[in-house]
Amino acid sequence: MQVLNDIGTDYRRMGVLDVAQEYHYKARSLSEEHSDTTFQARKNRVVALNGLGNIYMTFGNYQQAEQVLRLALAGEQQLGSALGQAINYANLGAIFERQGQVDSAWRYYRRSMELNREIGNQLGISLCHTHYGTLYERAKDYPRAIKEYETAYELMKASKDEWHALSSLIALAGIHNTLEDNARVEDYLAQAKAIAERIHSKEHLAEIHALYHRYYSRRGLYQQALASKEQADALQDSVISIEKINRIQNASINIERSRQRQQMDAVQLKLRQEKTKWEVGFGIFLLTLIVLVAVMVVLLYIQKLRARNHRTLKQMSALRESFFTNITHEFRTPLTLILGLSHDLQQEPDCSPELRDKVQIIERQGKSLLNLINQLLDIARTKSAVGDSDWYSGDISARLTMIVETYRDFAESRHIALSYEGPGRMEMDFVPDYLDKVMNNLLSNALKFTPEGGWVRVRSGQEAGKFVLEVADSGIGIAPEALEHIFEPFFQADGQSRKLGSGVGLALVRQILDAVGGEIEVKSQLGVGTRFLIQIPIRHENRPPLPSMGQAVPLDLELRAETPPKDEDCRILIVEDNPDVAHYIGSLLCQRYSVYYASDGRQGVERALELMPDLIITDLMMPELDGFELCQQIRTSPITDHIPIIVVTAKISDKERIRGFEVGADAYLAKPFNSDELRALVERQLERHRCLRQRLSEAPSDSKAPLVQLSEAEQRFLNRTDDFIQHALCNKQHIEVNTLAEQLCMSPRQLHRKLVALTGYPPTAYILNHKMLRAKELLESTPELTIEDIAERCGFEHDSSFYHAFKRHYGITPAEYRKDSPAS
Numbered sequence: 127m128q129v130l131n132d133i134g135t136d137y138r139r140m141g142v143l144d145v146a147q148e149y150h151y152k153a154r155s156l157s158e159e160h161s162d163t164t165f166q167a168r169k170n171r172v173v174a175l176n177g178l179g180n181i182y183m184t185f186g187n188y189q190q191a192e193q194v195l196r197l198a199l200a201g202e203q204q205l206g207s208a209l210g211q212a213i214n215y216a217n218l219g220a221i222f223e224r225q226g227q228v229d230s231a232w233r234y235y236r237r238s239m240e241l242n243r244e245i246g247n248q249l250g251i252s253l254c255h256t257h258y259g260t261l262y263e264r265a266k267d268y269p270r271a272i273k274e275y276e277t278a279y280e281l282m283k284a285s286k287d288e289w290h291a292l293s294s295l296i297a298l299a300g301i302h303n304t305l306e307d308n309a310r311v312e313d314y315l316a317q318a319k320a321i322a323e324r325i326h327s328k329e330h331l332a333e334i335h336a337l338y339h340r341y342y343s344r345r346g347l348y349q350q351a352l353a354s355k356e357q358a359d360a361l362q363d364s365v366i367s368i369e370k371i372n373r374i375q376n377a378s379i380n381i382e383r384s385r386q387r388q389q390m391d392a393v394q395l396k397l398r399q400e401k402t403k404w405e406v407g408f409g410i411f412l413l414t415l416i417v418l419v420a421v422m423v424v425l426l427y428i429q430k431l432r433a434r435n436h437r438t439l440k441q442m443s444a445l446r447e448s449f450f451t452n453i454t455h456e457f458r459t460p461l462t463l464i465l466g467l468s469h470d471l472q473q474e475p476d477c478s479p480e481l482r483d484k485v486q487i488i489e490r491q492g493k494s495l496l497n498l499i500n501q502l503l504d505i506a507r508t509k510s511a512v513g514d515s516d517w518y519s520g521d522i523s524a525r526l527t528m529i530v531e532t533y534r535d536f537a538e539s540r541h542i543a544l545s546y547e548g549p550g551r552m553e554m555d556f557v558p559d560y561l562d563k564v565m566n567n568l569l570s571n572a573l574k575f576t577p578e579g580g581w582v583r584v585r586s587g588q589e590a591g592k593f594v595l596e597v598a599d600s601g602i603g604i605a606p607e608a609l610e611h612i613f614e615p616f617f618q619a620d621g622q623s624r625k626l627g628s629g630v631g632l633a634l635v636r637q638i639l640d641a642v643g644g645e646i647e648v649k650s651q652l653g654v655g656t657r658f659l660i661q662i663p664i665r666h667e668n669r670p671p672l673p674s675m676g677q678a679v680p681l682d683l684e685l686r687a688e689t690p691p692k693d694e695d696c697r698i699l700i701v702e703d704n705p706d707v708a709h710y711i712g713s714l715l716c717q718r719y720s721v722y723y724a725s726d727g728r729q730g731v732e733r734a735l736e737l738m739p740d741l742i743i744t745d746l747m748m749p750e751l752d753g754f755e756l757c758q759q760i761r762t763s764p765i766t767d768h769i770p771i772i773v774v775t776a777k778i779s780d781k782e783r784i785r786g787f788e789v790g791a792d793a794y795l796a797k798p799f800n801s802d803e804l805r806a807l808v809e810r811q812l813e814r815h816r817c818l819r820q821r822l823s824e825a826p827s828d829s830k831a832p833l834v835q836l837s838e839a840e841q842r843f844l845n846r847t848d849d850f851i852q853h854a855l856c857n858k859q860h861i862e863v864n865t866l867a868e869q870l871c872m873s874p875r876q877l878h879r880k881l882v883a884l885t886g887y888p889p890t891a892y893i894l895n896h897k898m899l900r901a902k903e904l905l906e907s908t909p910e911l912t913i914e915d916i917a918e919r920c921g922f923e924h925d926s927s928f929y930h931a932f933k934r935h936y937g938i939t940p941a942e943y944r945k946d947s948p949a950s
Contacts, residue, residue: 127153127170134177150177152390165205172201172210179217188221195221212241212250219257228261235261249290252281256294263301271301288321292330295321296337303341311341332361464488484713487706519555520672522593523548523586529565530584537573543581544573552586554593555665558672560638567631568597568658574749575656576601593664598657604650612648696812697722697737701730701744701756702774711743711774714801715808727751731759734766738879741811746775746782754789761790764843765872768884770811774799815883844884846870851896854921861921863889897921898935901928905944913940 134149157171175198182191195217202210219234235257242250259274275298282291299314315334322330335358342351530546537544572582580600587594604612613636639646644662698715701724702708712721722737724730728750734742742760746753753773760766770792775782783794793807850869854861866889867877874889881889897920904916911919917928917940932940 127156127167127174130156131170131173131177134174147178147181150174150181154178168201168205169207172198172205172207175201176210176214176217179214183217183221183224188225192218192221208241208245209247209250212238212245212247215241216250216253216257223257223261223264228264231257231261248281248285249287252278252285252287252290252294255281256297259297259301263297263304268301268305272298275301288325289327292318292321292327296330296333299334299337303337303344306344308341308345315341328361332358335361464491484710487710491706516559517555517557517667517669518672519553519666519669520558521551522554522556522561523550523552525556525558525561525672526565526584526586526595529562530569533569533573537582540573540576541578542573542576544584545581546584546586548586549588552588552593553666555667555669556593556662557642560642564635564638564660565597567635571631572597572599572601572656575599580655588664589661591664593662595660595662596657597660598655600655603652603654604648604656605652609648609650613646696720697739698741698743698808699724699730699733699737699739701727701733701742701748701753703745703748707745711804714804719808727753727756730756734760734769735763735876738766738876738883739769740815740883741808742769742771743808744771744773746773746786753791754785757786757789757791764870765876765880767843768880770815772807772811774804843870843880847881847892848896851893852900855897855900855919861893863893866893894931894935898932901932901940902936902943905940909944913944916940 130149130153134146134153137146137149151174153170153174157167157174175194179191179195179198182188182194195214199211199214199218202214215234215238219231219238222228222230222234235254239251239254242254255274255278259271259278262268262271262274275294279291279294279298282288282294295314295318299311299318302310302314315338318330319334322334335354338354339351339358342348342354526548527546530544534544569582569584576582576599582597582599585596585598613632636646638644639660639662642662644660646658646660648656648658650656696719698719699722700708700711702711703726705725708723708725712723715721719740722733722739724733726749727744730742730744731751733739742756744753744756748756751759753775757771757773760769760771767790771790772793772795773786773791774795775797786794792811795804795807847866847870850866851861863877864874867874870877872880877889881887881892885892887895901916901920904911904919908916913928914925917925920928922928922931929939932938932943936943938946
């Protein structure tokens with residue numbers, strides 16, 4: 127295709143336009159038939175269109191020329207070729223100029239000028255100035271026309287393009303002849319004549335002598351005018367003779383072209399035959415593939431868009447709900463203590479030691495609530511986001527030592543090794559309040575998320591003019607996807623940390639360090655631990671000395687000792703991660719019940735299996751296992767599924783209530799609660815189970831249907847127990863409590879607590895009831911059996927034991943019962 131275009135261009139410059147048209151047309155046809163979409167292939171098509179447009183314009187077929195040149199312009203725009211676009215804009219302008227459409231010609235010439243100037247094409251700029259001059263001269267605006275022609279000529283002289291320079295010189299001579307500026311006419315004509323003779327351009331010489339003829343005729347120099355006319359005609363005749371020669375050459379070329387056309391047709395036919403074999407199949411396959419891909423892309427895009435929108439909305443909703451729920455929980459926990467203990471204080475006549483303890487609890491929780499509120503207020507500061515900076519000069523290492531020591535007792539109560547390694551005395555300027563907030567947040571988090579037996583290590587030192595502080599732990603770690611967000615306000619990672627706190631602590635730490643020009647970075651690995659590294663510039667700016675440090679409030683306090691058992695039949699297990707709340711609830715109940723404690727959900731499940739309590743009181747938001755998970759595990763265990771559960775929490779939405787009841791909670795109590803309300807609710811749950819045991823114990827031993835409504839899990843447990851006992855009796859097996867407990871997958875102690883809780887009978891009495899019921903049935907239905915046989919079938923080794931047990935249970939002997947039975 128490129129070769130065909132080159133040949134067509136050569137013929138067009140020779141003036142053999144019909145042949146040039148054929149070659150450009152072939153190039154265009156091949157480019158449209160070929161499937162190649164490379165840059166060069168598309169460029170060949172555009173060049174072919176441009177050549178055809180110029181040929182049509184030379185023939186005067188302006189409509190077809192405009193159509194083809196517009197296609198060429200669109201192709202150049204797709205290719206991004208500024209030079210090609212400039213050429214085609216100029217060609218279209220020339221068409222409009224020849225048709226007398228001056229406004230359109232101006233628009234296209236100016237667009238061509240813009241593109242030529244963008245790429246610095248001096249030849250194109252010069253030609254555009256010549257086009258401008260032609261339009262101005264056409265409008266008789268001769269000063270502007272002269273200016274444009276002169277600008278074009280200067281650019282041509284600089285480029286040393288004499289062929290195109292002739293057009294500007296001839297145009298200048300023509301316009302000055304119109305203005306009758308004889309000196310300039312003679313000067314421009316002389317220059318043009320010299321250049322045209324030097325480059326042997328007969329066409330330009332013919333124009334020059336024709337202009338001389340007009341010049342001399344205007345001045346009345348008719349002899350010179352006649353001579354110029356004769357020279358112009360002679361040159362024009364030579365051009366015409368050349369055209370005749372071209373026609374002769376065209377005839378010979380047509381013969382050769384016909385032969386080449388036959389060869390090309392044969393080649394094209396062969397090509398089409400080869401392509402036809404696969405084009406149809408490939409086209410169908412390609413079309414099907416495109417349709418399928420398009421459908422898949424659309425479906426995937428729609429699905430991805432919906433999923434992203436749904437995920438975004440869900441995350442925003444979850445974040446908002448979780449934040450406000452957790453904030454409410456953090457606020458209501460201290461309020462529970464404040465309001466509850468205030469209620470108790472109003473009823474106490476004197477300030478006893480017990481009352482003093484309660485007052486101390488109120489003070490601690492009040493400080494806890496105040497600290498949380500202060501952090502939220504610090505976050506909301508408009509200027510520095512952390513409040514005013516009260517700088518002091520002092521030993522920062524000593525300050526850190528005292529802060530760490532305030533957490534020592536709590537760490538030991540959790541069996542966590544807490545250590546501090548410092549450089550000794552280290553004087554520098556710092557903000558004590560900022561240091562306290564940073565350390566309290568980091569140490570609180572480290573101790574909160576480090577399991578028992580772990581360690582928390584604090585190190586400080588100096589490096590490159592900066593104070594370096596490291597807080598590391600062996601806790602649960604932070605997920606990689608959450609690391610980049612942990613310093614964002616209100617952000618909480620998924621997992622256990624979502625159940626604790628409000629997400630403002632680490633955001634405050636980052637803002638504090640930004641305020642003092644410090645930096646903080648974190649490294650963490652799930653299941654291994656977390657390490658915070660802080661760097662603060664060391665300053666010495668004559669600050670006032672550091673005042674003495676007040677006592678900091680540790681994260682939590684140790685759980686109070688459990689009350690000694692006062693009533694083994696009434697045990698209450700309190701599962702609460704806040705020791706003060708647990709102690710407060712326990713203090714309300716310890717006068718009447720045996721109270722036991724668990725500090726998280728997992729420990730609560732373990733203690734429930736160990737103690738078999740009569741009632742469980744649990745918080746909802748706890749580490750390890752939350753209240754929902756605890757309820758679910760209690761209800762799915764056949765050992766503990768009968769234990770009533772009261773949930774005490776600040777999360778009191780309908781959704782939370784419904785979920786709690788679904789996983790097995792028996793009652794809800796919202797924080798802050800009244801102490802009398804808690805006692806009444808506990809007593810009601812325990813009374814329900816006491817009534818259940820009493821009604822079961824008073825039920826006739828031969829009753830087949832229960833007189834009380836048991837839960838499905840409770841009924842299933844009793845059915846399993848009854849089935850095992852009946853099976854053993856039918857097989858004349860001796861029934862032991864240990865054997866029964868082993869069959870039910872629990873310890874004898876657990877079996878004892880569960881049977882007593884459900885029926886009011888210990889295992890031995892419960893087994894004896896079944897033996898008596900079987901003995902009664904055998905006495906009524908099998909008169910052929912002797913009393914001794916019935917005793918053996920009811921699991922009695924000695925007949926006397928059977929006689930005494932039956933008479934004690936029914937009030938008469940077996941023989942008397944058989945005698946009085948209807949069957950006898």
